[in-house]
Amino acid sequence: xxxxxxxxxxxxxxxxxxxxxxxxxxxxxxxxxxxxxxxxxxxxxxxxxxxxxxxxxxxxxxxxxxxxxxxxxxxxxxxxxxxxxxxxxxxxxxxxxxxxxxxxxxxxxxxxxxxxxxxxxxxxxxxxxxxxxxxxxxxxxxxxxxxxxxxxxxxxxxxxxxxxxxxxxxxxxxxxxxxxxxxxxxxxxxxxxxxxxxxxxxxxxxxxxxxxxxxxxxxxxxxxxxxxxxxxxxxxxxxxxxxxxxxxxxxxxxxxxxxxxxxxxxxxxxxxxxxxxxxxxxxxxxxxxxxxxxxxxxxxxxxxxxxxxxxxxxxxxxxxxxxxxxxxxxxxxxxxxxxxxxxxxxxxxxxxxxxxxxxxxxxxxxxxxxxxxxxxxxxxxxxxxxxxxxxxxxxxxxxxxxxxxxxxxxxxxxxxxxxxxxxxxxxxxxxxxxxxxxx
Numbered sequence: 189x190x191x192x193x194x195x196x197x198x199x200x201x202x203x204x205x206x207x208x209x210x211x212x213x214x215x216x217x218x219x220x221x222x223x224x225x226x227x228x229x230x231x232x233x234x235x236x237x238x239x240x241x242x243x244x245x246x247x248x249x250x251x252x253x254x255x256x257x258x259x260x261x262x263x264x265x266x267x268x269x270x271x272x273x274x275x276x277x278x279x280x281x282x283x284x285x286x287x288x289x290x291x292x293x294x295x296x297x298x299x300x301x302x303x304x305x306x307x308x309x310x311x312x313x314x315x316x317x318x319x320x321x322x323x324x325x326x327x328x329x330x331x332x333x334x335x336x337x338x339x340x341x342x343x344x345x346x347x348x349x350x351x352x353x354x355x356x357x358x359x360x361x362x363x364x365x366x367x368x369x370x371x372x373x374x375x376x377x378x379x380x381x382x383x384x385x386x387x388x389x390x391x392x393x394x395x396x397x398x399x400x401x402x403x404x405x406x407x408x409x410x411x412x413x414x415x416x417x418x419x420x421x422x423x424x425x426x427x428x429x430x431x432x433x434x435x436x437x438x439x440x441x442x443x444x445x446x447x448x449x450x451x452x453x454x455x456x457x458x459x460x461x462x463x464x465x466x467x468x469x470x471x472x473x474x475x476x477x478x479x480x481x482x483x484x485x486x487x488x489x490x491x492x493x494x495x496x497x498x499x500x501x502x503x504x505x506x507x508x509x510x511x512x513x514x515x516x517x518x519x520x521x522x523x524x525x526x527x528x529x530x531x532x533x534x535x536x537x538x539x540x541x542x543x544x545x546x547x548x549x550x551x552x553x554x555x556x557x558x559x560x561x562x563x564x565x566x567x568x569x570x571x572x573x574x575x576x577x578x579x580x581x582x583x584x585x586x587x588x589x590x591x592x593x594x595x596x597x598x599x600x601x602x603x604x605x606x607x608x609x610x611x612x613x614x615x616x617x618x619x620x621x622x623x624x625x626x627x
Contacts, residue, residue: 560587
């Protein structure tokens with residue numbers, strides 16, 4: 189029986205494991221294993237809602253172990269350390285618990301086919317102080333950490349306003365570096381959270397209790413979207429109180445301070461909380477696997493998703509560099525990862541087929557981009573393959589389309605019936621539980 193090992197349980201890796209488990213695994217044609225360093229899966233595009241508390245990971249997270257039992261694949265907890273291509277084995281790092289105590293020694297897993305889908309992380313561009321002084325949204329634990337810091341800072345602010353810890357009229361200041369979708373959506377979601385604090389009993393909090401500064405190095409926010417959409421988004425942010433700074437280069441990060449280069453010269457932006465949401469790069473350990481990588485650590489792949497120079501190692505998602513139309517790299521987005529997972533599944537099935545069918549090339553279909561500015565606005569563009577048109581949408585239609593992206597991901601993991609039940613359960617929970625997670 190062929191052994192397929194998938195490293196990384198993000199959007200692409202988990203969808204691939206689910207599909208192969210319910211086809212090859214269920215039919216006993218292959219043994220499917222998913223490896224991830226976390227025990228649960230949270231859809232990464234919604235991490236900004238985790239920070240604000242409007243998305244409850246306790247309700248929405250997926251247990252890899254439970255999901256694997258229902259979908260005919262095995263789950264292994266661990267982190268990839270190295271690959272022995274000659275012996276077709278991967279080596280895992282030792283496993284430590286939350287107290288730092290080692291619970292598992294280094295292990296090895298054999299494979300016939302290997303798929304690397306370890307995602308991406310923010311790119312600090314070598315700027316000093318980012319790792320030491322900034323929060324990032326590369327994983328659910330990091331988002332939860334920022335969520336608790338956000339709550340604690342407003343607890344201090346509330347007590348101060350009530351006269352318990354001394355008075356201060358200065359709002360809580362959060363500086364976000366990066367005007368892409370993550371930074372823009374986070375800025376709006378934070379204001380939504382502050383508006384709801386008073387509804388759940390946090391005293392002396394109002395909209396002006398928060399000040400957000402959004403710093404972008406280019407000449408506008410949302411540079412991957414059409415300019416008119418970015419302008420509408422910026423107007424919405426201005427209306428809520430976000431201070432948007434464009435053409436501002438961050439030179440260094442100090443404790444509670446951004447050191448920037450602006451038209452007026454070097455400027456310092458002091459803030460209570462600093463968030464880094466700029467740039468994208470693949471994890472640095474990919475450079476040490478003996479596989480070809482590019483300048484942002486992505487594995488260089490053929491159109492079939494096979495890593496260049498390899499016959500049985502595939503890569504997909506944000507950690508893979510694949511050329512799309514016009515010789516431009518496929519963007520690191522959830523929709524691209526999902527499309528690649530489907531093709532990778534087809535190609536792995538072709539590899540195992542006795543007739544060894546030819547591998548298909550990846551063709552990226554851009555269906556557009558949507559940005560949610562919380563309850564204040566949702567907008568974006570949808571690309572129509574039938575009429576080859578770019579449709580601008582906003583308001584409720586855009587909001588429903590945005591929500592449907594997550595539901596499509598759930599459908600790929602659970603099927604239609606379970607997804608429908610989850611939607612019903614989520615609707616009930618929203619009616620009976622607070623609108624914000626406050627713990």
